[in-house]
Amino acid sequence: MTWDHHTGFAFASAVLWILGIIPAWNRVRKYYLWTIITYAAGIVVYAVFIGGLWVSQQRPPLATMGEVRLWYTLFLSFAGLITYMKWKFPWILPLSTVMALVFSALNILRPQIHSHVLMPALQSIWFIPHVTVYMFSYGLLACSFLLAVVGFFRPNDPIMPAIDKLTRAGFAFFTIGMLLGSIWARLAWGDYWTWDPKETWAAVTWLLYLLFFHIRKSQPEARKKMYLVLVLAFLSLQICWYGFQYLPGAQTSLHNYAL
Template identity: 50%
Template structure:
């Protein structure tokens, strides 16, 4: 399987996710919404698995390859949120965002049949990046809901029930960020002999992690200040974007960082 087959998997997956989002608003549509979402995930993951086999390595090296995983985990995060808290709109937003990343990959795939450098030929490579991509998707869902709360209809109050969803998503996303950082530290120790080196990518990862912790602690002590908390959440998400792909364009990372994605 090669990249030319992507559209044959991406479009059916998007169609399934779209039907899932539509069924969520139908009476008694919960079961069908879950079924179509899962079907789309199976179809999309079939392409990821096929690329993994054909490349003879995890498709996690380039920015385009990480977008594949992000497109996959966004509907996963949406499904988890829908099943747990029954927020119907989340399936529509997760489908829309997944569609955006799929379109970017169709226009600029950045997927190449290249051999991994020795440092990436580690059993920690795949779990480290996959865990991070799942964390990014969950935190993305939290950011979407934060925007919804900030720009809600005039006069509609932000209550603790609504904020609880943001809190729960941040708890899950931060937990997986922590696991991803631990995996990365172990991998770095095996590859380079040290757990942490303040590489630009590592620095922004630490900033992202601390930003989410700041939100959590703020919410524990200032529960009534909803807008300030939502502002902190969105700031943390901006830090995440810098950590994920913005660091590739920072002068401090050019030719120095071992974590920047292969952009060629």
């Protein structure tokens, strides 16, 4: 399996996802099982490509931004499906699918194919859990973000329980990812935290989600304020993930191997 196969697998996944979301969007309940099976099949197809790429490259496909986007697409589509199954919002699958397809399309246009050999800093037992846990948290928090955006336009929809659970789960995995990264940093660079641009924005993102929980507890009726914080937190997350490369000092960042 090589990057040349990505377009075919991505197209097959996209077709299955679209076939799955059509009845969900139209609230056709008798096709609920069809939606689940078809959409899950699309996720499996995408996962097969990632697994095949892993085997052919003889290393985890996590070293470049293009490879990391594969995992984000996978986990975001999975998080969208779980959210739909749990809360039955007819619009969550279309929204999460569009977001996932944007990143899948970026990998078709700009796959960022690099050497099969991992650079020394990435040859660590902490590499796989750190990145995959982060990507899973990003997928959950993306769904939380989408719910918050919808909340501005559909204030009567009962979305807060879903936002609570998705944000709590995403925040937990995000925190675990940070902790795994700090252990890895200590072993690789001699320090748990260096406050380079990526780490600084990770801290900002973490604090913004913490602010959401504070508002949720102290001002439970301030929904628009909570939605706004979630939107800002997700934007901060994008800077933490890839936007920091456009900031001053990015080229001296210890994380610039991922650009």
